[in-house]
Amino acid sequence: MKNQRRKFIQMGAMLGVGAAFMPLQFCAAPKKEGEVAVGEAVAKSKLESFGIQLYSVKEDMATDAQATMRALAGYGYKQLEGFDGGKGILWGMQPAEFKSLMSETGTSMVASHANVFENLDAQAAQAAEVGIKYLICPWIGAQKSLDDYKKIADQFNQMGETLKSHGLRFAYHNHDYSFVPQEGALGQDILMDNTDPALVDFEMDIYWVHVAGINPAEYLAKYPGRFRLCHVKDAEAGTGDPHERGVLLGAGEIPYADLIKQSKDMGMEYFIVEQERFPTGTPMEAAEANAKYLSALEY
Structure with a gap:
């Protein structure tokens, strides 16, 4: 004993x-x-907030913008990205009315796509009044030469100066055309290399980069800190017409769990759902399904 x-x-x-x-x-x-302690299982993170580009539900916005934004907030979207649907970036609302709606729904309009080539000062003043942080150029079209992209880059710098004077930031949203090789280079590279980081940010449309045959993570790593916003949408596996490959998040081949982590490490701040093709269901049903996917996604 x-x-x-x-x-x-x-x-x-x-x-x-x-x-x-x-x-x-x-x-x-x-x-x-x-962050996890050594010796423990790797803990996963989730996005604390994410947004939606209102173009995804443009028909509903045209019918009743306020009811649509209230419904989107109910799905879990904390951020909105607008577009000019013919009623201005505030969708016909007065600034006080718009701010009241954002407060009521617990959302914020972080950015808006806009025609930045016209009346930029007026749009910037209106955006600043309601707390919008970015005005974004959504389209320039394929340029005929790399020199044309350089001229666009010069314009972007000027627009960035204008928006800076109003306390806003300027950004450009890509499609696939700027990632098509041209004269031995990419138009997107010309835009990146010839814009001032102090004045111009970029919004990566991950779908369009992917279907152009470019690895989004590798391109983010090539220009760390330049992409502050992104459009999150999925592409069905395979090849074919890039306009016909859009599917709901999680139903395609884009590895978003990895991409979100990688992009956050490269300075990405805003993750914005955009859905342009609806294989099944309505746009609002797609918005709800995409919100559920991002709410549950661990990275």
Whole structure:
């Protein structure tokens, strides 16, 4: 009995010594979102907030913009990205009315696509009044030469100066055309290399980069910190008409769990759903399904 008791005491002492020399990181608690203690299972993160480009539900917006935005907030969208649907970037609302709606729904209009080539000062003043952070050029079309892209880049710098004077940021949203090789280079590279990072940000449409045959993660790594916003939409596997490959998030081949983590490491701040093709269901049903996907997605 005494021998058993002696062995028990010796074992307890050994365990105590082992614990004393155990590396502290095995006991340390995670300190940041997504950070885990060594020796524990890797913890996953989720997006705290994400948005939707209102063009995804443009018919509903045209019918009743306020009811549509309330419904989107109910699906879990905390951020909205607008577009000029013919009623201006505030959809016919006065600034006070617009701000009241954002407060009521717990959402914010972080950006709006706009015709930045006309009345930019007036649009910027209106956007600033309601707290919009970005006005975004959504389209320039395929340019005939790389020099034409350079001229566009010069215009973007000027637009960035204008918006800066109003406390806003300028950004450009890509399609696939700027990722098509031209004269041995990419038009998108010309835009990136010839715009001032202090004045011009970019919104990566991940779908259009992907269907153009470019790896989105690799391109983000090539220009870290330049893409602050992105459009999140999925592409069905395979090849074919790029305009006909859009599917609901999670139903395609774009690895969003990896991409979200990688892009956040490269300075991405805003993740904005956009759906332009609806294989099944209505646009609002697609918006709800995409919100559920992003709410549950772990990265």
